[in-house]
Structure formats: C-alpha cells, structure tokens
Amino acid sequence: MKFLNLFWLLSFLLFSISCSKDESITKDEEKPTITINYSDGFPKACAELSRGQSYNFKAMVSDNEALASYSLDIHHNFDQHTHDDQGEECELYPKKSSVNPLIFLENYTIEGGTRNYEININVNIPDDIDVGDYHCSYSVTDETGWQSRTSIDIKIVE
Amino acid sequence: MALLSDSSISMNIFMNIQKILILLLCIFTSSMAFAQDGYELFGRLYNAENEEPIEAATIIFEDFGTLSDSDGNFLITCSSKGLHHIKISHVSFVDTSISIVFDEGMKSLNIALRPYSQVIAEVQVTGKTNARLDRESTSISELVSEEFLAQNRENTLMQTLKKLPGVSSINIGAGQSKPVIRGLGFNRVAVVQNGIKHEAQEWGNDHGLEIDQFGIENIQIIKGPASLLYGSDAIAGVVDILPPEIPQPKTTNGEINLVGDTNNDLLGISAGIQSRKDKWYYRGRLTYRDYGDYKVPTDRISYENYIFDLHDNNLRNTAGREANANFSIGYVNNNIKSETFVSNVNGKNGFFANAHGLEVRTSSIDYDASNRDIDLPFHSVNHFKLSNTTTIVSGRHLFSFDLGYQLNHREEHSEPTAHGYMPKPSNTQERIYDKSSISLNASDAFVYNSRHRITTGVNLDYQNNSIGGWGFLIPAYQSFGLGLFAFDEFEIQEDLHFLAGIRYDYGVMDSKSYYDWYPSPEYDEEGNQIDVYQQRASDGSLHFGNISASTGLSYIRNNNNFKINIGKSFRMPLAKELVSNGLNYHMFRFEMGNQDLDAEESYQIDVEVEHRRGNFTVSLSPFVNYFTNYIYLNPTSRYNENLQIYEYTQAEVFRWGGEISAELNLSSKWQIQGSGEYVFSRQQSGPKKGFTLPFSPPVSALFSTVYHLKDFAIFKNSKLITDFRITGAQENIVPPEEITEGYSVWHFSWVADWAIIKDAQPWEIRLKVNNLFDVQYFDHSSFYRLIDVPEPGRNISLSLTFPF
Numbered sequence: 001m002k003f004l005n006l007f008w009l010l011s012f013l014l015f016s017i018s019c020s021k022d023e024s025i026t027k028d029e030e031k032p033t034i035t036i037n038y039s040d041g042f043p044k045a046c047a048e049l050s051r052g053q054s055y056n057f058k059a060m061v062s063d064n065e066a067l068a069s070y071s072l073d074i075h076h077n078f079d080q081h082t083h084d085d086q087g088e089e090c091e092l093y094p095k096k097s098s099v100n101p102l103i104f105l106e107n108y109t110i111e112g113g114t115r116n117y118e119i120n121i122n123v124n125i126p127d128d129i130d131v132g133d134y135h136c137s138y139s140v141t142d143e144t145g146w147q148s149r150t151s152i153d154i155k156i157v158e
Numbered sequence: 159m160a161l162l163s164d165s166s167i168s169m170n171i172f173m174n175i176q177k178i179l180i181l182l183l184c185i186f187t188s189s190m191a192f193a194q195d196g197y198e199l200f201g202r203l204y205n206a207e208n209e210e211p212i213e214a215a216t217i218i219f220e221d222f223g224t225l226s227d228s229d230g231n232f233l234i235t236c237s238s239k240g241l242h243h244i245k246i247s248h249v250s251f252v253d254t255s256i257s258i259v260f261d262e263g264m265k266s267l268n269i270a271l272r273p274y275s276q277v278i279a280e281v282q283v284t285g286k287t288n289a290r291l292d293r294e295s296t297s298i299s300e301l302v303s304e305e306f307l308a309q310n311r312e313n314t315l316m317q318t319l320k321k322l323p324g325v326s327s328i329n330i331g332a333g334q335s336k337p338v339i340r341g342l343g344f345n346r347v348a349v350v351q352n353g354i355k356h357e358a359q360e361w362g363n364d365h366g367l368e369i370d371q372f373g374i375e376n377i378q379i380i381k382g383p384a385s386l387l388y389g390s391d392a393i394a395g396v397v398d399i400l401p402p403e404i405p406q407p408k409t410t411n412g413e414i415n416l417v418g419d420t421n422n423d424l425l426g427i428s429a430g431i432q433s434r435k436d437k438w439y440y441r442g443r444l445t446y447r448d449y450g451d452y453k454v455p456t457d458r459i460s461y462e463n464y465i466f467d468l469h470d471n472n473l474r475n476t477a478g479r480e481a482n483a484n485f486s487i488g489y490v491n492n493n494i495k496s497e498t499f500v501s502n503v504n505g506k507n508g509f510f511a512n513a514h515g516l517e518v519r520t521s522s523i524d525y526d527a528s529n530r531d532i533d534l535p536f537h538s539v540n541h542f543k544l545s546n547t548t549t550i551v552s553g554r555h556l557f558s559f560d561l562g563y564q565l566n567h568r569e570e571h572s573e574p575t576a577h578g579y580m581p582k583p584s585n586t587q588e589r590i591y592d593k594s595s596i597s598l599n600a601s602d603a604f605v606y607n608s609r610h611r612i613t614t615g616v617n618l619d620y621q622n623n624s625i626g627g628w629g630f631l632i633p634a635y636q637s638f639g640l641g642l643f644a645f646d647e648f649e650i651q652e653d654l655h656f657l658a659g660i661r662y663d664y665g666v667m668d669s670k671s672y673y674d675w676y677p678s679p680e681y682d683e684e685g686n687q688i689d690v691y692q693q694r695a696s697d698g699s700l701h702f703g704n705i706s707a708s709t710g711l712s713y714i715r716n717n718n719n720f721k722i723n724i725g726k727s728f729r730m731p732l733a734k735e736l737v738s739n740g741l742n743y744h745m746f747r748f749e750m751g752n753q754d755l756d757a758e759e760s761y762q763i764d765v766e767v768e769h770r771r772g773n774f775t776v777s778l779s780p781f782v783n784y785f786t787n788y789i790y791l792n793p794t795s796r797y798n799e800n801l802q803i804y805e806y807t808q809a810e811v812f813r814w815g816g817e818i819s820a821e822l823n824l825s826s827k828w829q830i831q832g833s834g835e836y837v838f839s840r841q842q843s844g845p846k847k848g849f850t851l852p853f854s855p856p857v858s859a860l861f862s863t864v865y866h867l868k869d870f871a872i873f874k875n876s877k878l879i880t881d882f883r884i885t886g887a888q889e890n891i892v893p894p895e896e897i898t899e900g901y902s903v904w905h906f907s908w909v910a911d912w913a914i915i916k917d918a919q920p921w922e923i924r925l926k927v928n929n930l931f932d933v934q935y936f937d938h939s940s941f942y943r944l945i946d947v948p949e950p951g952r953n954i955s956l957s958l959t960f961p962f
Contacts, residue, residue, distance in 0.1 A: 027848045029891070068795030079582070080522070081575040085464050095522075098576065105578055107797035139800065145793035145845070145893045147802050 031146040032063035034070075034138055036086075040118075043136060046090035048155045052127045059119040059150070063142040066113035070140040072121050074104035077135040077153065084135065084153040092133050093155070102129040102156065113143065131156050197239065197260045199267060203230040203246065206270035215248035215271070236260045246271065250407075250436040252492065273407060273436070293719050296657045296710030297384070298766045298779055300325070302377040308922070309879070309909055311417075311957065313424070313449075315371035319397070321862075321881070323817035323833040324381045324779070326855050330941040331476040332422050332452035332950050333507055334366025338939060339381055340781065340815060341837035341855050342394030345732060350388065351399040352499050353547040354562030357595040357621060358539075360391075361632075361732055363941055364744065365568065368503040368541035370482035372415055372428035373443040375402040381817075382764045382781060383727030385706040386659045389617050389641045393727040393760050401497060401547060402441065404490055405434040413961045417447075421928070421953030422477070423529065424449035437491050445482040450529040451508075452476050455934040455951035459512070466512040469526040473947060477532050478507035496548040506538040513945040521573055534586055535572035541565070556603040558615075566593040570627070578741065578799055579678040583628040590626030595619060609649050613659075617641040623733070628675065631742055631749065632734040633695035635669040639730065653714040658707075665702040665730045665757075669737045671695055694739045695751075702757045704728040719768040729758040735789050735806045741798075748798040749791065750805045758808070759786045773823035780816030785809075790852060792845055793893045809844030811851060813837060827866045834859040838890075849892040853939045856888035856898065867910075874920060876910030888938040898943065901935030922959040929953060 036044065042058045049055060061067055078096045102125065110117050119138065137151035203212040203226050211230030216223055219234045219242065226232045236242055239260050246254045251271035258267070292301055300322050312318045316327035316335040327335040328343050337347045344363070349356040351369060358368055377399050384392040405411070412431035418424060425448055432441035451472040459466045468474065484501030511525045511533065523533045545562035568591045574583040601615025617639070624634045645659025677689035708725030738751040764781035787808035796803045815837035822830045836857045839850045860883045867876040887900040906927045911920035932952040936943055 069797050071797045071800040073578075073800035075576065075578070079575055081573070098582070101576070103579060105799040107800060109796075137800065139797075139802065141793075141795040141797070141802060143795050145795050145802075147793065147894065 028065050028142070028144040028146070030064040030142075032061055032067060032140050032142045032148050034059055034061045034140045034148045034150050036060075036138075036150065036152065043152055043154045045084060045086035045088040045152050046154070047152070048157045049125055049134075050157055051125050051129065051131065054122055054124045057119070057121045057123055057136070057138075059138045060116075061110075061119060061140040061148075062116045063140075063146075064115070066143040067110040067115065067117050068141045068143045069107055069109045070119055070138065071107035072104060072119070072123075072136070072138055074102055074123070074134055074136045074154075076101040076130065077133040078130070080133070084151045086150075086152055090133075090153045090155070092153075096132065099130055100128060101132075102126065102134065125156060129156065131158055197236045199234050199236065199258070199260070201232050201234070201267040201269055203232070203248075203269050203271055205251075206272045209270075212248060212251065212271055215246055215251070218245040218247075219243075249491075293714055293768075294655045294712055296655060296712045296721055296723060298381050298721055298723060298764055300379045300381070302379065304375040307371070307374060307377075308959070309907075309924070311371070311924075312928075313419070313422075314366060315369060315374070316367060318371065319377070319379065321860060322379060323819050323835045323860075325379060326835075326858075326939065328363065328853065328939045328941060329937065329949075330364055330366055331473070331478075331507070331510070333447075333449055333476070333478045333480075334505075336360070336363075336366055337397050338853070338855065339379070339395035339397075340835075341813070341839060341851070341853070343853065343939075345391050346394040346729060347397060348384070348388045348392040348395075349397045349399070351543070352401045352497070352545055353558075353560030353599065354543070354545045354564070354597055355388070355391070355619070356543075357564045357593060357597070357619075358541060358566040359568055359591050359593065361734060362568075364509065365507070365537055365539060368505065368539055368566070369399065370428075370443070370445050370480075370484065370501070370503055372445050372482075373402070373430050373441075373484065374399055376400040381779070382723060383706075383708065383725045383760055383762050385663075385727035385729075386643060386645060386661050386708045386725065389661075389663060390639065390665070390704075390728060390730045390757075393729045393758065401499075402432075404488065404495070405432045405439050405441070407434050407436055409434055411962060413959055415957065415959050417955065417957040419449070419953050419955045421950050422449040422452040424955075437489055438487070439490070440485070440487045442485040443483070446480070448479040448530075450477045452950045454948045455929075455932045456948055459945070459947055461513055461945045464513070470529070471951065472526070472529050473510055473942075474525040474529075475508035475511040475533050475536070477530050478505065479532075480505040493551040494548070496546065498546045499543065501541075501543045503541045504539070506532055506536060508532040508536040510942060510945070510947060511535070523573075535570070535588075537568060537570045539566070539568040541567075554605040556605075558599070558601045558603070560597070560599040562595075562597045564593070564595045564597075566591070566595075568592075570629070574628070580628070580674075580676050585628075587627045588629040589631060591632075592624045592626075593621055595621035611647045612644065613647070614644040615642075617643075625672075630672055630674070630694050630740040632732075632738050632740075633669045633672050635667055635733040635737075637665065637667040637730075637733075639663065639665040655712045656710070658709040660705065660707045663702070663704045663706070663728065663730075667698075667700045667702075667730075667733060667736070669695060669698045669700075669733050671697045672740075695737045698737050698753065700731075700736060700753070702730050704730075704757045704759070717770045719766070719770075721766040722763070723765075724763050725761070727760050727762070729760075729789075731755045731757065731789060738806075741801055746801065747793070748801040748803045750798075750803055752806045752808075755789055755806060755808055756787055758789050760784065760788075761786075774821070776818075776820040778816065778818050781814065783813040785811040785813075788841070788851065794845070807844055807846075809846065810842040811839060812842050813839040813851075829864040831862040831864075832859065841892075846892055850890040852892055852895065854888065854890060856886045856900065856938055858883065858885040860884075872913050873910040873923075874913050876908065879907045879909070881905040881907075894944075895938075896943075896946075898936050898938040901933060903933050903935060904930040906930050919961040921961070924955075924957045926955040926957075927952065928955070 036059050040058050134154050136154050139149040141147045203215050213228045215226045217232050224232050241259050244256050310318050310321050314335040316337050319325050320327050324340050326338040329335045339347050345360045380396040384396045388396050410433035415428040417426040428445035430443035453471040454473050482503045486497050486499040488497035542565040548559045550557045570589040571586040572588045576582045597619040599617045603613040605611050619639045622636050641663045643661035648656040672695040673691045673693050678692050679687050680690045706726045706728050710723035713720045736751045738749050742749050762783040766779040768777040788811040789808050791804045792807040794803045794805050817835045819833035841849050862881045865878045884902040888898045909924045912923045913920040929952045934948045937949050
C-alpha cells in the first residue's frame with residue numbers, strides 16, 4: 001500500500017510543482033505605438049506629393065521600455081491591392097499597370113533604448129517615376145520584438 | 159511501427175498455438191471395415207463453424223496422402239492394427255493431427271476442422287482485452303474507438319479528437335485542422351497511419367491534415383514523448399491511426415454516410431465496403447465533402463486598424479472541398495497478416511480574402527457573389543499514399559514490416575501583386591511544394607521467455623522536397639534518416655510491467671540554394687547601384703545523430719492503475735528552421751533560418767493514476783517536461799527591408815501540466831463525464847526568457863452528460879449528449895500573439911438507431927448542434943486568431959449512416 005501512496009503523492013507533487021514558485025520574471029507585454037495623428041505627422045491620409053520634391057516623413061513612436069528599429073515602405077497601389085488604416089477613404093485613380101514606380105524600402109535603428117522618438121526620414125520623389133496611387137507604411141519594433149504598424153494612402157502627382 | 163498495436167495479436171497467437179495442439183476434434187462415431195489387404199478408414203471432414211463439408215483437404219497417413227472429395231469424404235487404408243497418426247491440412251483451416259487406434263469393428267470418422275477466422279475471433283475473446291493491454295502498457299495513451307469517432311464526429315479528424323483531455327487542434331477555418339498534444343503541434347506530433355508516418359507539409363500553419371476521417375476505426379493517441387518507437391517528430395506525442403480490424407470471413411458489408419451542416423452549408427457523402435472470403439479480403443471507400451464559407455457570429459472583423467464588413471456573417475472565401483478514395487487488399491492466415499493500402503486525398507480550400515496571414519488585401523474579386531466559390535487566395539493539396547503493413551509470426555518471433563511511399567503536392571495561389579522589389583508576377587501560383595517520401599520500418603518482437611519480450615527494429619526514410627512558384631519560403635531539400643531501436647517489455651509480475659528501451663538516430667539533410675527570380679538594387683563600394691539576384695538559401699548539408707531512451711512502469715492494483723514514464727525524445731530540425739531566408743508575404747514577415755540549431759531534445763516525466771470503483775472512474779495524468787533547446791520562430795526587433803525579421807532560435811523551455819478526468823454512471827440512463835487540461839510553459843533562456851511558447855493552449859475543461867432515452871417509435875438506443883466547454887483566458891503570450899479571452903460554449907447532440915426496416919441493420923442518425931447559443935469566441939491557437947476572426951457560430955448538423 002505504501003507503494004500506492006507514493007504514486008498518488010508523486011502525481012500530486014508533479015501537479016503542484018512550480019505552481020508555488022512562479023517567480024514572475026517581469027516580461028514586457030506592451031507593443032510600441034506609432035502615429036501620424038499629430039500636427040507634424042506626415043504624410044496624412046490622401047496627401048498628394050509632387051514629383052521632383054523632397055519630403056520629410058514624420059511619425060511619432062513610443063514604447064513602455066525601449067524602442068529598437070523602424071522602417072518605411074512606399075509602394076504603388078495602382079492595382080488597388082490594399083488600403084490604409086486611417087479610417088478615411090481616399091478616392092483612387094483608375095487601375096493601371098506600373099512602368100517605373102517609386103519603391104522605397106528602408107529601415108533604421110533607434111539607438112540608446114529611448115522610449116519616445118520622432119521618425120524623420122527625408123524622401124526624394126524622383127522626376128521620372130510613375131504618378132498615381134501609392135501606399136506608405138511605417139512600422140516600429142521594441143527591443144522585445146513587439147511590432148506596430150500604420151499605413152497611409154497617398155498620391156504622387158506631376 | 160505498429161509494434162504496440164500488434165503486440166496483443168502476437169501474444170495471442172503464441173497462446174493459440176498451444177490451443178490448436180490440444181484442440182479436441184469432435185469424433186462422433188467411428189467405424190472401420192476390415193478389408194482383405196488391411197483396415198480401411200472412411201472419414202468425413204466438415205467445417206466446425208457451419209458443418210459444411212470440406213473439399214480438397216490433404217490427409218497424410220504415414221507416407222500416404224489423399225484429398226477429400228467434394229462431400230468432404232476420404233478413405234485411407236492401413237495394413238496393421240494399433241495406434242496411427244493422421245495429419246489433416248487445408249489452406250483455410252487449422253492444421254489438425256489425430257491419433258487413432260485401428261481395429262476391427264471401426265465405422266466411419268467425422269472430423270470437424272476449425273477455420274482460421276474462428277480461431278482468430280476466439281483469440282480475441284480469450285486473449286487479453288485491449289482495455290487490459292492498455293492498462294498493462296506503460297505508455298500514457300488514449301484509445302479512440304470507432305464508436306467514439308462516430309458519436310463525436312466534427313468537420314475534421316482533429317476537431318473530433320479535441321474532446322479527449324490533453325488533445326487540441328490548430329484550426330484553419332472550419333474545414334482543416336492540425337493535431338496538438340499538450341500544447342505542442344506541427345512537427346512535434348507524429349501522425350502515423352497504418353504503420354507509416356504521414357509525410358506532408360506539417361510545418362505549415364495554413365493547411366490541415368490530409369487524411370480522410372471516414373473509415374477510421376481505431377486511433378491510439380500517445381501523450382508524451384514517443385521517439386523510442388516513432389522516431390523524430392514524436393517529441394510531444396503520436397496520433398497513431400491503426401489499420402482497421404480484419405473483416406470476418408465470408409462476409410461483405412459496408413456503409414454509406416451522409417452529413418449536412420448548416421453553418422458552412424456542408425454536404426458530405428462517404429461510402430465504404432469491405433469483404434472477405436477466407437484469407438483474402440479487401441476494402442474500399444470514397445468520400446466527398448463540399449462546403450461553403452463558414453459563418454461567424456459577427457458582422458464585422460476589426461484587425462489592427464482595419465475593419466472588414468462581412469456579408470451574411472460569411473467569412474468570405476473560406477469554402478472548400480475534399481475528395482478522397484482509398485482501397486486496400488489484405489491476406490491473413492494463422493501466422494501472416496498483410497495488407498496493402500492505396501489512398502488519395504485531394505482538397506481545395508479558400509483563405510479568408512481580406513487578410514491572408516497578417517497582410518491586409520483588397521481585391522476586385524466579388525467574393526460575396528456566392529458563398530460556395532473558391533476564389534484567390536486558395537490552396538490545393540493532393541496526397542497519395544501507397545503502403546503495405548505485414549506481420550509474420552514465426553516461432554517466438556513476431557516480425558513486422560511497414561513500407562510506404564507518399565507523394566504530397568500542395569499549391570498556394572494568390573492574386574499576383576508587386577511587392578518590395580518583386581515585380582507583379584505573371585500568374586497566381588505563389589508556392590508549390592512537392593514531397594515524395596519512402597519509409598521502411600522493420601522490427602522483430604521476440605518472446606524471450608514468459609516474462610520478457612524484446613523488440614528490435616530499424617526505421618529508414620528518404621524524402622525529396624522540391625519547390626516552385628514565385629514566392630519563396632523554404633528551400634528544396636532531400637533528407638535521409640536511419641533509426642535503430644531496441645526495447646524490452648518485462649512482466650515483473652502479472653500486474654507489474656516494465657519497459658526500457660534505447661534508440662539511435664542518424665539524419666542527413668541536403669538543402670539546395672535559391673536565388674530570387676527578380677533583381678534587388680544594392681550599392682557597391684563606390685556607391686553605384688547594382689542589381690543583385692539575392693540569395694535566399696545556400697547549399698547545405700547537415701548531419702545529425704541522436705540517442706534517445708525511455709523507461710516506464712505500469713502497476714495494476716485492484717481498482718487502481720499506475721503508470722510512470724521517464725524518457726528522452728528528440729526532433730531533427732526542419733529545413734526551414736535551418737536555412738530559410740525569405741519573405742513570408744502571408745505572414746508579412748521575413749523568416750531566417752539558423753544553421754547553428756541542434757537537434758531538439760526533450761526530457762519528460764509523466765505519470766498516470768487511474769482509479770475505478772463501480773460506476774466511478776477518475777484519472778489524473780500530470781507531466782513535467784524540459785527542453786534543452788526548443789526551436790521556435792522568434793520575432794526580433796530588426797528589419798529586412800520593411801519586414802520584421804523572425805529568426806529561428808533555440809531556448810531552454812520548462813513545461814508542466816496535465817489532465818484530469820472523471821466519469822460517473824449515475825444510473826443505467828445517466829452518465830456524467832468531466833475533464834480538464836492545463837499546460838504551463840516558460841522559456842528559461844534566450845531572447846524571450848520568461849515568455850511562454852507560441853500557441854500555448856489555455857486551461858480548459860469539458861463537461862458532458864449522456865442520457866439514454868427510452869426507445870420510441872422507430873428510434874432505438876437513443877442518447878442525448880450535452881457538452882459544455884469552458885476555457886480560461888490565455889494571458890500568457892509571446893510576441894506577436896494577443897491575449898485571448900476565455901469563453902464557454904455549449905454543444906448538443908442526439909444519436910439513435912433508426913430501425914426502419916425490420917430485421918435489417920438499423921440506420922444510425924445523429925443530430926448535432928454546435929455552439930448552441932451562437933457565442934462569439936476566439937480560439938487562441940486558431941490560424942485566424944492572429945487577424946481577430948472568431949470561431950464558427952451555431953451549426954446544426956445532421957448525419958445518417960446506412961449500414962448494409
């Protein structure tokens with residue numbers, strides 16, 4: 001009978017193991033935030049950008065612990081494959097195919113483990129690229145690996 | 159690999175040989191005539207089962223042989239008086255020896271021969287029952303019967319098995335799912351069918367298991383590491399779909415199953431037939447299922463900042479269809495059992511159109527035109543399987559061989575669109591995967607003495623994986639694996655069983671390099687732009703060797719059953735874990751392999767205690783598990799172009815948990831069952847130290863009541879079954895997951911026999927309502943959880959089975 005008791009004991013022991021010693025390591029459970037909804041935020045939904053000009057793309061990012069990197073992606077939306085998350089519907093041009101679209105794909109790191117940061121990227125819009133609907137998306141990560149994104153529908157005009 | 163399942167048969171056959179020897183023949187009368195040249199014996203042979211005469215049996219008498227005629231009659235002559243031996247043999251009957259004293263005044267001899275089938279049937283009665291063997295077996299497993307499957311059948315096999323404590327599933331919409339055992343899934347659960355490991359794209363998270371759930375009779379689910387027998391991938395457990403039982407001789411039967419669901423307008427039909435003469439038998443089955451988009455109890459889905467309005471609650475473009483065929487032919491005699499299976503499973507499923515994976519998409523396709531069409535994006539899969547499983551009993555040996563060939567072809571199609579530097583592709587064929595694999599298992603279970611049974615075996619597998627399409631995720635690769643194992647099952651006492659075994663595995667994987675089909679701009683040292691076809695995977699050859707071992711003990715004491723297992727299991731890393739280097743547009747991330755990964759190793763102790771008393775059964779099965787290096791896809795804080803880099807990483811992981819279940823028969827009419835499951839995991843090292851593992855299932859409990867109704871009208875044996883599942887919130891998450899709220903959901907079903915034709919087999923009817931109150935809830939491990947899609951709403955399902 002002792003053998004049996006041992007078994008029951010062992011099984012309950014296994015069940016209760018580490019139940020008691022949850023040493024709760026502090027985990028970062030918060031995503032960073034990203035927004036263009038402030039006065040300097042750029043571009044705003046449905047903004048029109050002109051060829052040959054240069055613009056400062058600005059967004060505000062923050063995190064509860066430490067920001068790590070961010071990226072900016074500008075690609076054409078001539079086939080209307082996606083739309084933004086700004087809650088504002090931009091009127092899109094008719095669908096068309098691309099010849100020489102603008103592609104901007106860059107990423108940057110944020111040094112020093114800061115919690116608040118303003119993204120500021122200078123983008124030249126070349127003279128020879130296709131005009132039309134474009135899609136611009138920002139993303140940001142914190143040091144834990146959480147990511148947040150936001151995207152904006154814009155137009156590039158003559 | 160079908161060792162455990164065959165062990166009962168082998169034991170029984172050994173017992174049976176003795177029985178055959180002492181088999182008493184029915185000698186009703188005997189007579190012998192004295193002829194001039196000796197003593198004549200007139201005999202008649204008949205079948206003990208049905209008393210039909212047996213033709214063409216060989217009767218050996220001294221050096222003289224003769225055959226029985228069509229009436230079963232034979233005549234032998236003997237020159238001398240006294241004791242003589244006669245041997246009678248026939249392909250379909252048990253060999254029989256009789257001793258006879260030749261004398262004057264003998265009449266005729268009627269001899270009954272026993273057909274093999276009867277012997278086999280009897281073995282199953284007199285041998286140990288499966289339940290007893292399960293209690294003696296040290297492995298902590300669940301045996302799933304055909305009845306359970308029929309009574310609980312859901313849309314997919316894994317959704318059906320989810321009712322078992324410790325088993326859950328990763329669902330991809332309503333029509334596809336993958337197995338999860340104690341919180342681990344994908345390549346950590348080996349799925350075995352008819353002795354052969356199912357080889358498909360298990361790693362993928364957007365498609366299910368290519369197995370027809372109709373026609374499955376018995377499944378053994380091993381909870382806990384089972385590398386010893388099943389090799390790599392069985393690190394968390396095994397879903398072993400056992401070959402169906404051999405049909406009874408001289409029978410032909412079958413069934414037609416019809417099923418209809420309201421939630422996704424599913425219509426399914428399956429028809430199966432099986433037949434056996436004496437030693438040869440065959441079976442076949444055809445299944446077709448066609449379903450529309452499934453409905454969720456919400457009008458709109460909000461994902462990140464996007465809002466998608468749903469038409470008629472339809473989760474657009476989640477329709478699908480499946481067509482399966484399988485056939486097998488088998489042979490059985492008293493020491494050989496061999497069955498060859500051929501099957502093909504073909505399916506096509508759409509993916510939710512607005513957000514495939516994580517990426518938000520818009521399209522000009524009119525997805526709401528019909529809820530049955532399958533538009534882009536979709537995937538299609540074809541799985542062909544040819545296998546043979548053979549067991550041979552020879553003396554004290556039971557040899558088992560499983561040989562299999564599988565071909566898995568999967569295609570993913572989506573609307574082509576330019577992405578990053580990739581121009582718009584010319585077709586929809588985003589990815590193609592072809593996997594062909596050959597596996598061979600051979601083993602010998604040797605009954606050393608009445609106490610020890612020693613099994614040794616070898617597993618070999620070779621697979622060739624090729625890729626196609628414009629999207630790259632994993633490289634093409636070939637792999638070869640060899641496993642050698644030996645274990646001893648030791649019956650210390652009748653109620654105390656011990657198992658110890660060791661295994662060695664060797665694996666090689668050769669992966670092929672892959673370059674983008676389009677150039678990306680890069681800048682040289684002088685700042686000039688150059689176009690580069692980026693390399694996404696490099697040629698690589700990786701070798702792995704691993705030793706695993708396990709030991710277990712089972713003890714039966716009165717109403718109690720105790721089991722304990724300690725084991726080490728392993729898993730060979732996958733090609734994608736080692737060498738992937740690509741953009742996963744589905745998941746909107748960049749995935750990077752890591753060539754420094756080791757073979758994953760896991761140590762586990764698990765215990766099961768079960769107590770039965772009269773109408774009450776309770777069981778508790780806790781486990782503690784430690785991974786030296788659990789491999790997972792870790793979201794880093796870095797970017798590649800604009801996509802977050804996810805890198806395969808290994809970390810120490812500690813897990814514990816278990817299941818508890820209880821069953822009470824209140825009366826002959828009422829049964830109550832309850833079960834609960836819980837898993838805790840924590841990474842003990844690495845970049846996500848302190849976090850849990852991806853897809854960790856939350857604590858969950860299931861309460862069921864079964865009420866047996868009185869027979870009424872033409873409905874017999876009817877039962878009302880109520881299931882109440884209550885699941886806690888999953889707040890223990892790891893990036894990029896989100897906290898999932900808890901939920902409770904009711905399911906209800908009524909099953910009955912429908913004796914519509916007198917004296918014929920009754921039809922079986924089942925009416926089921928899932929999610930009775932149309933509750934909106936989220937399943938933490940569902941594929942669509944990532945984009946905030948709730949689980950299916952209320953579903954009423956009617957299924958009918960017509961046996962013949």
